Amino acid sequence: MRFNSVLIPCFLFASAVLANARRPQQFDLSETPTVVIDDDHRAGATWNLSPGTFNHVHAIFAVPAMTSVNGAQSFADVMVFIDGAGATNCPNAILGVGVNFHVEPDGNSHITAILVTNPNDLYNTETLDIPISVGDLVQLTIVSSNATTGHVFIDNLTTLRSVDKEAQLTEPLCGQSAGWVVSQANAKFPRTFYTLANFGTVMFTGVSAGIQGGIAHYPYGATLLRMRGHTIPSPWGDSTSTTSSTIAFGDSSLWITYI
Numbered sequence: 001m002r003f004n005s006v007l008i009p010c011f012l013f014a015s016a017v018l019a020n021a022r023r024p025q026q027f028d029l030s031e032t033p034t035v036v037i038d039d040d041h042r043a044g045a046t047w048n049l050s051p052g053t054f055n056h057v058h059a060i061f062a063v064p065a066m067t068s069v070n071g072a073q074s075f076a077d078v079m080v081f082i083d084g085a086g087a088t089n090c091p092n093a094i095l096g097v098g099v100n101f102h103v104e105p106d107g108n109s110h111i112t113a114i115l116v117t118n119p120n121d122l123y124n125t126e127t128l129d130i131p132i133s134v135g136d137l138v139q140l141t142i143v144s145s146n147a148t149t150g151h152v153f154i155d156n157l158t159t160l161r162s163v164d165k166e167a168q169l170t171e172p173l174c175g176q177s178a179g180w181v182v183s184q185a186n187a188k189f190p191r192t193f194y195t196l197a198n199f200g201t202v203m204f205t206g207v208s209a210g211i212q213g214g215i216a217h218y219p220y221g222a223t224l225l226r227m228r229g230h231t232i233p234s235p236w237g238d239s240t241s242t243t244s245s246t247i248a249f250g251d252s253s254l255w256i257t258y259i
Contacts, residue, residue, distance in 0.1 A: 035223045035224070036223075036224040036226055036247070037223060037224070037225060037226070038225075038226055038227075038228035039225040039226065039227055039228070040227075040228070041183055041184040041193055041227065042181045042182070042183040042184075042225045042227060043181060043182050043183070043225055043226060043227035043245035043247065043256045044179060044180050044181030044182060044183075044204075044224075044225050044247070044254065044256055045179055045180055045181075045207075045219040045222040045223065045224050045225065045247070045249065045254055046086050046177060046178070046179030046180075046181070046222060046223050046225060047177060047178050047179065047209060047217050047222045047223070048086045048087065048088070048176060048177045048223065049176060049177075049217075050176065051089050051090075051174040051175055051176045052174070052175045052176075053175055053176060053178075053210065053211070053217075054082050054083075054144075054175045054176070054177065054178040054209050054210060054211070055082070055143065055144045055145075055175055055210075055211055055212055056141075056142065056143050056144075056208075056209065056210060056211065056212040057080045057081065057082055057140075057141070057142045057178045057179075057180075057208075057209040058080070058139075058140070058141050058142075058206060058207070058208050058209070059080050059139075059140050059180050059204040059205070059206060059207045059208075059254075060137060060138065060139045060140070060157070060204065060205050060206045061078060061137075061138060061140075061202055061203060061204050061205070062135065062136070062137055062138075062203060063099065063111065063132060063133065063134050063135060063136045063137075063138055064134070064199055064200045064201065064202055065109070065134045065135075065200065066101045066103050066109060066197040066198060066199050066200065067103060067107065067197065067198045067200075068103045068104065068105050068106075068107065068197065068198075069195055069196065069197060069198050070195070071105045072105065072195040073102070073103070073104060073105065073194065073195065074102075074103045074194070074195045074196065074197035074198070075100065075101060075102050075103070075184070075185035075194040075195065075196065075197055076100075076101045076182055076183070076184065076185065076196055076197040076199045077098055077099070077100050077101070077114070077181075077182070077183045077184075077185050078098050078099045078101070078181075078182050078199075078202055079096045079097070079098030079099075079116065079140075079180070079181055079182075079183060080096065080097060080098060080140045080141075080142060080178075080179070080180050080181075080209075081094055081095065081096035081097075081098075081116070081142070081177075081178065081179055081181075082094070082095045082096070082142055082144055082150070082173055082175065082177065082178050082209075083095065083173050083174060083175070083176060083177050083178075084096070084118065084177060084179075086176075086177040086179065087174055087176040087177035088176070089174040089176050090171065090172065090173060090174040090176065092118060092171045093118055093169060093171035093172055093173050093174065094116060094117060094118040094171075094173075095116070095117060095142055095144060095150045095152070095167055095169060095173060096115070096116035096117075096142070096152075097113075097114070097115055097116070097128075097140050097141070097142055097152035097153070097154060098113075098114060098116070098140060099111060099112070099113055099114065099132060099138065099154075100112045100113075100114045100125075100185060101197055101199070102185075102197075103197045109134070111132045111133065111134070112127055112128075112132075113127070113128040113129075113130045113132055113154050113163065114126065114127060114128060115128055115152050115165055115167060117167055117169055117170075117171075118169075118171060126165075128152075128154060128163050128165055129163060130154055130156060130161050130162070130163040131156070131159065131161060132156060135158070136156050136157075136158040136159065137156075137157040137158050138154060138155070138156055138157065138158075139153070139154070139155040139156075139157055139206070140152075140153070140154060141153040141154075141155075143212055144173055144175065147169075147172035147173050147174070147175075148168060148169045148170075148172050148173070149166065149167070149168060149169070150166070150167045150169070150173070151164055151165065151166055151167070152164065152165050152167060178209035178210075178217070179209075179222070179225075180204050180207055180219070180254055181225060181256075182199055182202050182227075182245070182256050184196045196227075198258050199256075199258045200257070200258055201255060201256065201257045201258070202255070202256045203253070203254070203255050203256075204219075204253065204254040204255075204256075205252065205253050206252060207219055207252045207253060207254055208252060218251050218252050219249040219250070219251075219252070219253070219254045220249060220250065220251050224247050224249070225247075226245055226246070226247060227245040245257060245258060245259060246259055
């Protein structure tokens with residue numbers, strides 16, 4: 001069922017005004033049936049279309065206050081990305097930008113902007129120098145210039161601080177997949193993930209992906225990823241994390257809730 005947001009018009013209006021000219025200018029609002037699938041480690045929305053469909057991804061979100069789960073060191077990533085595992089033509093290539101959350105058992109939080117690339121099938125995460133706090137309105141943008149070069153932008157619309165970073169990729173992008181997700185942070189051990197923090201609700205607005213200046217795709221019609229209930233041993237100790245998520249969406253908005 002299509003979901004139309006009418007609950008927070010003021011916030012959406014502000015987000016639309018603040019979103020800058022990096023967003024595509026045309027729209028694709030075709031009534032594509034939406035598919036919901038379960039995923040072990042991600043919740044959100046993703047497109048997987050023909051190679052060359054995506055060189056641009058954009059979203060805005062309000063930074064939530066996350067909490068520790070089961071008294072463990074807990075983590076979560078809020079990301080937008082091009083390609084990655086969903087891109088069948090280039091699963092070992094990814095360009096992503098977002099925010100990493102690390103919540104200590106005592107409730108203290110560390111919030112870090114990150115750039116993600118995927119050389120040799122192992123995630124490579126680089127910290128970006130921009131202060132981010134709970135409640136800030138953060139804009140995430142990716143623009144890939146070609147298969148091995150891209151730019152990521154993080155704009156803190158609350159503090160008016162910005163950072164942009166050029167990324168050189170060893171695995172070429174194919175522009176086949178794009179998405180907006182909350183995910184478990186990879187612990188950089190084979191098939192091991194940190195305990196997922198309770199992220200409350202992450203609300204993306206101004207959501208779009210496509211060819212810069214051309215056709216854009218939105219959450220409606222994308223494949224929705226529902227993080228299913230599961231238990232994951234934590235590399236920090238014996239604690240486990242049982243998680244699930246629920247998703248609501250509009251043409252250019254996406255809500256992801258921890259349950």
